[in-house]
Amino acid sequence: MKRIGGFFKDINKNKVLLLMALPATLWFLFFSYLPMAGVVIAFKEYRNSRDGFWASIVESKWVGWDNFKFLFSTNDAYVITRNTLLYNIFFIIVGLVLAVAMAIILAEITNKKLAKVYQTGMFLPYFLSWVIVGYFVFSFLSFDKGMINQIGSWFGAEPTQWYTEKAYWPFIIILVFLWKSVGYNSVVYLAAIMGIDKSLYEAAMIDGASKWQQIRNITLPMLKPLMTILTLLAIGRIFYADFGLFYQVPRDSGALYSVTNVIDTYVYRGLKATGEIGMSTAAGLYQSVIGFTLVILSNWIVRKWDKDNALF
């Protein structure tokens, strides 16, 4: 009795803060935790019931691992996993190198006003939606009006049907990704470079270190913790792809699926286009479970490496 009384006393003492936590708690329950429970659909043959949500879930027949078996017996599972992983690996490596290089360049440019102007320009793509970016790409790649085919025609090249030629798309996707993200990421690194103690550079200069030596021996080592953390975090997200990049930019072109289909677009199409709810949920769960494992793993590595920067 006493313990229960104590519990109510605690509740009463914390009631205002509990009340403040309530709205977001309800939000998390509905939009995060109920969907987590909803993954049971992956083990069911989902049928919409007229009696609503709960009935649909309860009445659908259990099929065990069948959805997963179907998913992994198709070529799709291989293609979407390969695409998601390979693109992300490229994004992580090339993105890191370019963002750090651009940050160093911006930091070193003598005219700070100009550097600010460049930075403002580079930051712009981050503010635009993927729909807009899709239109931008189309203005270059349109078959009859696009700039690339026009320039090609000056040199006597035949126009290319860009939206059906899959050989080019890995490059286009990577290019568009870098275009949209490098400016934003270089700002993060630039902020870190600005935080480096200036006396380090002065001491190096007195010792006669060249600019290149300063960059190699001061700037890069000082950026290393940040590079490591951001990379490990990106590895934790390696099973997730930016839906907009893979759906809007190739204009959902079916001819390109083998090089543009990633887990996220596959799940969406299973839900909205082909109606394979069970398999689509299975693919989503596959993504969540491996994603979860990778986040835990990369955080574990961060903790080993540098405790202060671990996510948890």
Add this chain to the structure above:
Amino acid sequence: MSTKVLKSRDFHKLPVGLNVVFNVIAGLFAFACVFPFLFVTIISFTDEQTLAANGYSIFPEKWSLDAYRYLFKAGDQLFRSYGITITVTLIGTLVSLILTATFAYAISRKSFKYRNFFGFFAFFTMLFNGGLVPTYIVVTQLLGMKDTLLALILPMAGNAFYIMIMRTFFVTSVPEAIIESGKIDGAGEFGIFCRLILPLSLPGLATIGLFSTLGYWNDWFNALLYIDNPDLVPLQSMLMRIENSMQFLLQNTNNPSLGVGLLQSLPQDTSRMAMVVLATGPIIFAYPFFQRYFIQGLTIGAVKE
């Protein structure tokens, strides 16, 4: 006799040649980032016939305002979508700020007995999620939000990452002494939060607010999932729909007699690009101002307690 005194700044100076190279690289990349928008803007001001003959060009032979003229004449859908986007962005940002600030404040308070539980409750959603399909089914079937404005607002309103940033902000920049002094003056917890904490936390709130404003303005995914009713289609989603067919633009026009004739005379290509320009305009004008706060926000986000 005068020896040149070198300032420490000069020590740090880049060799002239390298400085030129760096300027060229950064300048070219910055230009490449801005160019597509300029290009699309130019296309939107091109004469439709010129465009049909020559394709998209940076230096069109003939300029024209026709695209914009048509849009203002027949663009009911455009204005409606503008209205939806503005409404969703304003309400969404407000809801998102309320959810984030109240929850983050509660778990930032050391005296809150359940702070660890609630902290983990939010944080766990960053590690694991149910995926798209269960979320879709919850929103459409359990909450019945298909084809409602709520479907554009609520699914994006909560965000564990923003909560973590905001909690860090409360912990690091709001001294416990202020809360104590508020208590001595007889203010309740909620009074302290509204009258003392929130005004002190404006920079943090502004950052979160801007992030979510941008998120709502640019969102098309929720509309793709949940919205079929043309009256509720936001800007970005409208742009998606006219990608293939300009028909969508005119199917809801106020003046039905305009419909068919106008569609035939509508400068299709240039109008599409004009819509892109109109939908992006507010962001382009606001972003030099936003940028400063974003950079601040990135720095706040990077600081952990």
